[in-house]
Amino acid sequence: xxxxxxxxxxxxxxxxxxxxxxxxxxxxxxxxxxxxxxxxxxxxxxxxxxxxxxxxxxxxxxxxxxxxxxxxxxxxxxxxxxxxxxxxxxxxxxxxxxxxxxxxxxxxxxxxxxxxxxxxxxxxxxxxxxxxxxxxxxxxxxxxxxxxxxxxxxxxxxxxxxxxxxxxxxxxxxxxxxxxxxxxxxxxxxxxxxxxxxxxxxxxxxxxxxxxxxxxxxxxxxxxxxxxxxxxxxxxxxxxxxxxxxxxxxxxxxxxxxxxxxxxxxxxxxxxxxxxxxxxxxxxxxxxxxxxxxxxxxxxxxxxxxxxxxxxxxxxxxxxxxxxxxxxxxxxxxxxxxxxxxxxxxxxxxxxxxxxxxxxxxxxxxxxxxxxxxxxxxxxxxxxxxxxxxxxxxxxxxxxxxxxxxxxxxxxxxxxxxxxxxxxxxxxxxxxxxxxxxxxxxxxxxxxxxxxxxxxxxxxxxxxxxxxxxxxxxxxxxxxxxxxxxxxxxxxxxxxxxxxxxxxxxxxxxxxxxxxxxxxxxxxxxxxxxxxxxxxxxxxxxxxxxxxxxxxx
Amino acid sequence: xxxxxxxxxxxxxxxxxxxxxxxxxxxxxxxxxxxxxxxxxxxxxxxxxxxxxxxxxxxxxxxxxxxxxxxxxxxxxxxxxxxxxxxxxxxxxxxxxxxxxxxxxxxxxxxxxxxxxxxxxxxxxxxxxxxxxxxxxxxxxxxxxxxxxxxxxxxxxxxxxxxxxxxxxxxxxxxxxxxxxxxxxxxxxxxxxxxxxxxxxxxxxxxxxxxxxxxxxxxxxxxxxxxxxxxxxxxxxxxxxxxxxxxxxxxxxxxxxxxxxxxxxxxxxxxxxxxxxxxxxxxxxxxx
Numbered sequence: 001x002x003x004x005x006x007x008x009x010x011x012x013x014x015x016x017x018x019x020x021x022x023x024x025x026x027x028x029x030x031x032x033x034x035x036x037x038x039x040x041x042x043x044x045x046x047x048x049x050x051x052x053x054x055x056x057x058x059x060x061x062x063x064x065x066x067x068x069x070x071x072x073x074x075x076x077x078x079x080x081x082x083x084x085x086x087x088x089x090x091x092x093x094x095x096x097x098x099x100x101x102x103x104x105x106x107x108x109x110x111x112x113x114x115x116x117x118x119x120x121x122x123x124x125x126x127x128x129x130x131x132x133x134x135x136x137x138x139x140x141x142x143x144x145x146x147x148x149x150x151x152x153x154x155x156x157x158x159x160x161x162x163x164x165x166x167x168x169x170x171x172x173x174x175x176x177x178x179x180x181x182x183x184x185x186x187x188x189x190x191x192x193x194x195x196x197x198x199x200x201x202x203x204x205x206x207x208x209x210x211x212x213x214x215x216x217x218x219x220x221x222x223x224x225x226x227x228x229x230x231x232x233x234x235x236x237x238x239x240x241x242x243x244x245x246x247x248x249x250x251x252x253x254x255x256x257x258x259x260x261x262x263x264x265x266x267x268x269x270x271x272x273x274x275x276x277x278x279x280x281x282x283x284x285x286x287x288x289x290x291x292x293x294x295x296x297x298x299x300x301x302x303x304x305x306x307x308x309x310x311x312x313x314x315x316x317x318x319x320x321x322x323x324x325x326x327x328x329x330x331x332x333x334x335x336x337x338x339x340x341x342x343x344x345x346x347x348x349x350x351x352x353x354x355x356x357x358x359x360x361x362x363x364x365x366x367x368x369x370x371x372x373x374x375x376x377x378x379x380x381x382x383x384x385x386x387x388x389x390x391x392x393x394x395x396x397x398x399x400x401x402x403x404x405x406x407x408x409x410x411x412x413x414x415x416x417x418x419x420x421x422x423x424x425x426x427x428x429x430x431x432x433x434x435x436x437x438x439x440x441x442x443x444x445x446x447x448x449x450x451x452x453x454x455x456x457x458x459x460x461x462x463x464x465x466x467x468x469x470x471x472x473x474x475x476x477x478x479x480x481x482x483x484x485x486x487x488x489x490x491x492x493x494x495x496x497x498x499x500x501x502x503x504x505x506x507x508x509x510x511x512x513x514x515x516x517x518x519x520x521x522x523x524x525x526x527x528x529x530x531x532x533x534x535x536x537x538x539x540x541x542x543x544x545x546x547x548x549x550x551x552x553x
Numbered sequence: 554x555x556x557x558x559x560x561x562x563x564x565x566x567x568x569x570x571x572x573x574x575x576x577x578x579x580x581x582x583x584x585x586x587x588x589x590x591x592x593x594x595x596x597x598x599x600x601x602x603x604x605x606x607x608x609x610x611x612x613x614x615x616x617x618x619x620x621x622x623x624x625x626x627x628x629x630x631x632x633x634x635x636x637x638x639x640x641x642x643x644x645x646x647x648x649x650x651x652x653x654x655x656x657x658x659x660x661x662x663x664x665x666x667x668x669x670x671x672x673x674x675x676x677x678x679x680x681x682x683x684x685x686x687x688x689x690x691x692x693x694x695x696x697x698x699x700x701x702x703x704x705x706x707x708x709x710x711x712x713x714x715x716x717x718x719x720x721x722x723x724x725x726x727x728x729x730x731x732x733x734x735x736x737x738x739x740x741x742x743x744x745x746x747x748x749x750x751x752x753x754x755x756x757x758x759x760x761x762x763x764x765x766x767x768x769x770x771x772x773x774x775x776x777x778x779x780x781x782x783x784x785x786x787x788x789x790x791x792x793x794x795x796x797x798x799x800x801x802x803x804x805x806x807x808x809x810x811x812x813x814x815x816x817x818x819x820x821x822x823x824x825x826x827x828x829x830x831x832x833x834x835x836x837x838x839x840x841x
Contacts, residue, residue, distance in 0.1 A: 032774055034789070037644040037765055038736035039778035041804060042785055045796035 004081050011079030018071040025064045066544035073537035077530040084527075092120040093174040094137075095166050095190075097181035098130035100456065101506040102155035104278050105182065105195060110150055112180050112193045117146050125170055129181070130156045131457045133166040139173075157281055157483065158457025159503035163188060199227040202282035202507035203235075204255070206271045208289060210447065211261065217448065221258040221271045221285075224507065225250035234274040240266035265289055265448060267497040268486040282507040286486050286499035288451040294318055294495065295446060298325035301333030301348055306429030307438075314439035315446075327446060338412070342445040345418040352391055352411060358384035358422050362401015369397040371406065371440045375433045382426035388418060406437075408444065415445050454500045456481055466491030468498065558659040558701055563829045570664045570836050572635065572728060599623040633727045633754070634671040634687035637661055638719065639701075640733030641676040642710035643779045648762020648824050654732045655701045656828035657758065657835075661730055664836065666694045671727075674700055677715035678708035687727065709780040712737035716744025726752035730835070735759045735808050742811050755817045756839050758831075759808065762824045766801070768794050 006012075036042060094113050102109060117124055124146045126137035137149040160166075163185055170177065177190040184192045205222035219237045234247040235258045244260040266289075273283040294316040299308075311317050311329070328339055330348035338351050349355040361384055366377030377398060385400040391409045398406035400421060408417040419441075421428065428434045454460060460468075460479045467474040469488040470481075481487070481500040489496040559567070602611060602622035610624045637658045645651040658674060665672040671687035674697045712733060729748050735741050735757070748755045771789045778784070787793055805821065812819035818839050822831045 032771075033777045033784070034771055034774045035647055035779050036768075036776045037647045037650075037734055037762070037779060038738070039776060039781065039783055039785055040738040041736065041800050042776050042787070042797060044800045045793060 004083055007080035007082065009079055011077075012075055014075035014078050015072060017075070018068050021067050021071055022064065025067070063544055063548055066540050066547070070537040070540040070544065073533050073540065077533035077537065079530075081529045081533070082527065083529045090121050091123050091174045091176065092116055093170045093177045094124065094126045095129045095163075095170075095177065095179045095181075096126060096136065096153055097160065097179070097183070098128040098133075098153065098155045099160040099183075099506055100155060100157045100281060100502045101182055101279070103157065103281065105198070106153060106155060108195055109180050110153060112195075113150055113153075114147060116178055116180075116193075117143055117150075120176070122146075123173075125174065126150065126153075127166050127169045128153060129160055129163070129166040129179070131159050131161040133161055133169055135169050139171045156457055157502050159455060159505060197226065198278065200279050200282070200507065201225055201227065201231060201233060201250075201273060201275070201277045202279070203271055203273050203285045204282075204504055204507050206269075206285035206287050206501075208262070208265065208269060208287055208448070217262040217265045219244075219260040219262055219269060219271070219287075221260070221273075222255060223248075223250065223258065223273055224255045225252060227277075228252050231275075236272045236274075237262070238270040238272065268499060270486065279507075281484060281502040282504075284484065285501050286484060287453065288486065288497045288499035289448045290451040290496070295327055295442075296320045296325040298323060298328045299331070300328060300335065301331035301346075304331050304346070304423065304429075306434075307331065307346060307423065310429070310435040310438045311442070313435040314442050327442070340413040342414045343411070343416050344441070344445060345416065347386055347420065347422055349386075349388075350416075352409075352416060353394070353407070353418050354389045355386040355420065356388070358386055358425075359403065361385035361403065361405070361421065362399075364398060364400050364405060364421075366398050367396065369395075371397045371408070371437070371444060373436075373440055375437045375440070379431060379433060380426070380428055382421040382428070384422040384425050386420045386422065388420050390418070394418075406441075408441075417441050417445055451497070451499065454481055454498060455503045456484060456500060460498075462489075463491070558656050558698060559663065559829070563660070564663060566829050567660055567663050567832065568667060570833060571668050572633070572664060572670065572836060572839075595628040597626045597628045600626055632670065634673065634725055635661065635665040636687065636724065636727055636729045636753070637672070637674050638716065638729060638731045638733075639674065639676045639704070640678075640710060640712070640731075641704050641706055642678045642708050643706050644710060644734060644736060645760075646706040647779055648764050650734055650760045650762050650765075650824040651704075651706045653822070653824040653826070653828055653831075654760050655704060657760075657822070657831050658730075658732055659698055659701055660828050660832035661835070662694060662697050664832065665689075666691070672697065673724075675719060676700070676704055677712075677719065679711045680715065680718075687725065710737045711739060712741050713739055713744035716741075717747040720744075720747035720751040720753075723751065727754070729753040729755045730758060731755065732758045732760060734761055734765065736761075736765070736804070741808060745811060745815055745817060749815050749817065754839075755815070756835060757808065757812050757817055757819045758835060759805070759819070759821045760824055761821065766798075766823065768797055770794060 094116055096109055096113060113126065122143060123139055123141040124137060124143070125135070125139045126146065126149070128134050128136045136153055137146050140146060163179075167177070178193060179185075179188060179190060180193045180195070182195040182197065184194045202224050203221055204224045205220065207220050208217050209220065210216075211218050219239070221235050221237065223233055223235060225231045225233070229252060231250045232247060233250050234245060236243050236245045237260045239262050244262070246258050246260065248256055248258070250256055269287045269289075271285045271287070276283055295318070297311065297317050297319050298321075299319055307329070308319075317327075325341070328341060328343045330343065330345050330350070332347040335343075335345075335348060335350040343350070345353065347355070361382040364377050364380045364382060366372045366375070380398075382400055382405070385403045385405055387403050388407065390396070390404060390407050394404075394407045394409040396404040396407045398404070403420065404418075405421050406417070406419055408415065410416075423429055428437075457480060460481070462468065462476055462479055467476045467490055468479045469490060470479075484501050487498045487500060489498050599612060599615065600623065602624050606624045610626075612623050612625050615621065615623050639654055639658050641651070645654060662672050662674065666689070669689060671689040672693065673685045673687040675685065710733070712735065716731065731745070731748070741757075745755060745757060768789060770791060773786070774789045775784050775786045776789075809819050818835075820831075820835055820838065
């Protein structure tokens with residue numbers, strides 16, 4: 001909306017009255033007389049050679065101008081214009097953005113807040129807009145108190161709550177609300193002081209996914225250059241003891257995706273971006289994987305030291321006597337009831353796959369399968385194999401003659417794998433391919449899952465018996481992280497890793513309003529202008545009347 | 554003297570003003586120095602003795618030093634009545650010229666009164682102005698002021714005819730101040746010349762209003778002559794106003810030239826001016 005709006009736009013139709021005034025003026029009889037002392041002098045001036053047009057123009061004098069102005073002013077008044085004029089604010093509520101993107105911009109925000117307090121007559125209240133928001137300055141009419149309490153303002157490393165939550169903290173009676181932020185919300189409905197965007201280099205996305213060829217994992221790091229210059233950026237992903245690096249030239253306002261190939265993946269990863277800038281919290285990002293930590297294994301059936309050794313070689317594993325476990329290994333036994341979770345059946349039958357008595361095994365051959373990566377099936381020997389009745393959707397990766405030796409399928413509640421070879425009469429436990437095969441098998445059975453990334457300020461309820469290890473001590477029940485990083489979750493006999501990051505939104509470019517440049521909130525009021533316009537028109541008419549009288553018209 | 558013509562302050566400003574002309578042609582002894590030598594007590598000059606001169610006027614001190622007979626001459630002081638010839642026609646009503654003229658006339662009459670001179674107020678319109686005998690004193694001044702108060706602009710102007718007719722009445726030679734706008738289509742030369750021929754010391758005082766000097770741009774208008782009631786329609790714009798100012802300038806230059814030919818001082822005053830200042834300016838300029 002512009003500075004002027006009209007409640008009754010049709011009021012402008014009265015401007016047509018100006019045409020009537022002009023017509024009456026031009027066509028009425030001209031009988032205005034002006035007395036002079038000596039007409040004979042006027043009779044000596046050259047004859048009047050004015051054309052009709054010049055006469056018409058000559059008739060257009062000040063009186064007509066005043067009349068037309070009066071008509072236009074009346075029409076203007078009848079359209080009921082509302083003028084948006086600046087005013088001195090009274091009760092002013094200030095919402096100070098306290099999200100992570102405001103880190104390092106406290107002084108700038110406080111300058112605007114102090115200016116607003118100085119330009120208004122009060123009372124005032126200030127709310128820090130973070131997640132959750134809090135009242136920084138309660139309602140007060142003491143300006144000095146406001147200025148003093150503003151000193152307690154400091155941005156968090158978290159995000160922002162919905163604007164409504166911050167507005168809900170404001171007491172009633174405020175006629176003016178101003179938001180001071182570097183990322184103005186769309187159509188907030190209140191005044192906004194938009195801080196200009198700052199130069200920033202940031203990791204705006206960090207994730208890990210399995211490689212498409214199944215050979216491992218990929219770390220994906222997206223970097224954004226929100227500076228007006230080209231930036232030679234270097235990205236490093238720290239995975240356990242090793243690190244991978246890459247550098248690239250980023251154009252201004254540009255983004256690029258860095259992809260790193262990872263082999264063994266630790267439960268927690270850290271991506272780091274160089275060079276550092278004024279907002280370093282988004283130059284380091286953390287990521288946690290569920291499943292990359294120690295696997296809890298439940299063991300059913302006979303003991304098999306070779307198998308257990310191969311399992312431990314494949315991934316960190318520990319035996320648990322009671323559930324819950326991450327993997328159930330059944331060795332040469334028969335499971336009566338279907339079990340939940342991933343299950344590795346080694347010469348064991350289950351309701352889903354029944355095994356028969358061992359039969360002589362034929363030559364072992366393998367299909368083209370991810371499970372046989374780095375495995376030479378022809379080097380494997382077995383004297384016996386259990387014939388199996390497999391589910392319809394089972395995939396056979398290894399054959400012993402005509403009998404399936406290694407099969408896998410998706411069960412109702414987890415993945416299943418069946419090794420039908422009789423390991424006691426096979427060379428598998430003593431060949432180097434066996435732990436490789438088991439690792440491939442376990443990677444399929446226990447795929448790594450991305451653990452949801454926490455953001456600073458996000459409350460995490462902890463299960464009874466679990467604690468989070470932080471630099472300041474252990475936290476139980478509810479944990480609210482206040483710094484990004486990798487944290488260890490311990491309890492119930494297991495250890496997991498949690499990744500905490502600064503909200504990614506805080507690193508994204510600000511909205512169009514902020515990018516347009518610095519703007520200042522201005523207290524405005526809608527002024528009902530029609531009485532003044534009508535008064536002006538009346539004054540014009542009086543002036544016209546007085547002038548006409550003076551002329552003797 | 555609490556009339557509205559002149560305020561007490563204005564009267565005080567005029568109290569010390571004097572009419573000091575060296576050219577009056579009066580015959581009665583008075584306070585004005587005449588051009589010819591006379592018998593006053595004020596020494597004027599020496600001149601060679603001529604037979605018939607009064608022996609008492611021979612300066613024997615000069616004879617003792619130069620062995621030449623010279624006779625002392627003395628200044629001649631005569632009385633000069635003041636005649637204020639005031640245009641009272643209808644054209645003087647435009648722009649309050651009549652008010653200024655009446656106040657100026659009152660100021661001049663007051664100066665004459667203070668100088669013990671006789672004075673007479675002679676309004677004129679289209680008929681020959683009356684020629685009352687000049688009188689002096691408070692009573693005469695009060696009567697003149699009352700006449701000024703009662704005077705209202707009316708009728709047409711016949712400037713030359715009125716002045717000539719007044720001069721033909723052969724009033725006693727004196728000081729004649731003609732106050733008018735001099736915007737008479739019949740001219741002014743004959744009237745002024747008649748006054749000069751009557752051995753009067755004449756001063757022409759032209760009074761014009763702002764509208765006379767710089768007419769307003771009224772656009773299409775019908776100009777109406779205040780005296781003749783004749784009209785003329787025209788577009789009074791910048792061009793017409795400029796042309797009128799040029800005609801008026803020529804007219805006034807003609808008046809000034811005529812006054813210069815007749816050795817008559819000419820004054821032009823705007824009707825918005827102060828009559829007292831105008832009177833003082835007139836007295837100062839007339840005496841040179």
